[in-house]
Amino acid sequence: MDSVFGKHKTSKSAFKDIISSMPEDVITNILNRLPIQYAVTTSTLSRNWRFKWTSLSHVVLDKEFFDFLRGLGVENWYSEMIISQILHHLKGSITKFDLFIPYDKVLDVNTIDHWLMLLSKKGIKELKLINMYQEPLRLSSNLFSCVKLERLTLGECSIFSAQTTVCGFPNLLHLDLDCVEFVKEIFGEIITQCPLLECLQVGRRFPWDPSGKVKIDEIAKLKNLKCLWLPLCLLDNITITSSLVFHLVDHFSKLQVLYLDLSVCEFLGESSARDRVGTSSFSCLSTLKLDSIDSGNDDMLSFAFDMIWGSPKLHTLKITSAYAVPPPASSALKHISTRQLKHLRIVEFKDFGGSESEINMIKNILACSPMLNKIDIYLCSVTMYFGDNYELMFATKLLPKLHRASSAAQMNIIDRSDEYDVLLNSNI
Structure with missing residues (x-):
């Protein structure tokens, strides 16, 4: 009778949310390919998607992200609190972290140290810090706690260490430095402890820093350079x-x-x-x-x-x-x-x-x-x-x-x- 009047009985499976039923790692892979502001807005799709974004393993806080916040009229659109909240909401590993720092913003050294320790515990593999402020961004020896790093990109930074010796990055494949200062001539000591390094890029302004000299026998140890x-x-x-x-x-x-x-x-x-x-x-x-x-x-x-x-x-x-x-x-x-x-x-x-x-x-x-x-x-x-x-x-x-x-x-x-x-x- 139902079929006569054009009524069809549909099973509950017909309304099944195919996307939501995908494996979690597949969903995470999809979200990682979106700009983070759009990945977060998927929380409004449904109750099931409210916290899907917290599985992100790639965190890209680039210029476009902060321009997006400013365009929304967000008060204090660039603040350490926003960055910290994003990092602490993520429940799994963080394998990639990109951070852009505008020319008019200064970040607290202790806060950066806290982020580095958090990232190291979450298995960070790709780290990119681009600082546009006129003063170098100070990075402590906590940077070396990120032992799983495979790719490191730094711009306008200063690396200091209170330790007499520093360790390198045993898994690092790519090192890109632009306007980076090293205290106590530790640059050579660092690269000698990166045995797997395949790509080394040093920006033009780096050599004017007298603390950055490197001996030939140090850089010559990078046998895997391509x-x-x-x-x-x-x-x-x-x-x-x-x-x-x-x-x-x-x-x-x-x-x-x-x-x-x-x-x-x-x-x-x-x-x-x-x-x-x-x-x-x-x-x-x-x-x-x-x-x-x-x-x-x-x-x-x-x-x-x-x-x-x-x-x-x-x-x-x-x-x-x-x-x-x-x-x-x-x-x-x-x-x-x-x-x-x-x-x-x-x-x-x-x-x-x-x-x-x-x-x-x-x-x-x-x-x-x-x-x-x-x-x-x-x-x-x-x-x-x-x-x-x-x-x-x-x-x-x-x-x-x-x-x-x-x-x-x-x-x-x-x-x-x-x-x-x-x-x-x-x-x-």
């Missing part, structure tokens, strides 16, 4: 030589990405420097970036040349000049190398002024790279003084029949002096 970003003035040496750098890099047989900053360091030549071309040990290196290269310094150019042609599997090359005006002519790199860069695809030159040495380096790369796709050349600010005539002069130097091993190689010359980059030649 990615290294290093200002050379961080090394505990007054002067830098090619052999010194080669000796360091030779320790990293797995290295794939290398970024070297040569600024604020004295680079000296060697009367008996060994010929690196043809005897390369950089067999895994695929990306090389050399910053602040003095194209008027023959010794530094020879070092750059040996690094490039000593990396047979190089795919991406980026070079930034040290000066905003063309340096004097150099005698280096006037020959064409006979060794091929068989895997090189992408090349980028920044702040190039059109010196003879720079032109010769470009010629070498064009002639030895059969698989090259493009070379992007960003002109230095000297174009502001010479105007369009200088742009034409620079392009004219490159236009004459340059020998190219790759018929597909394109050369783009880009003027960076304008408010917006202007592409001068898209296919020279």
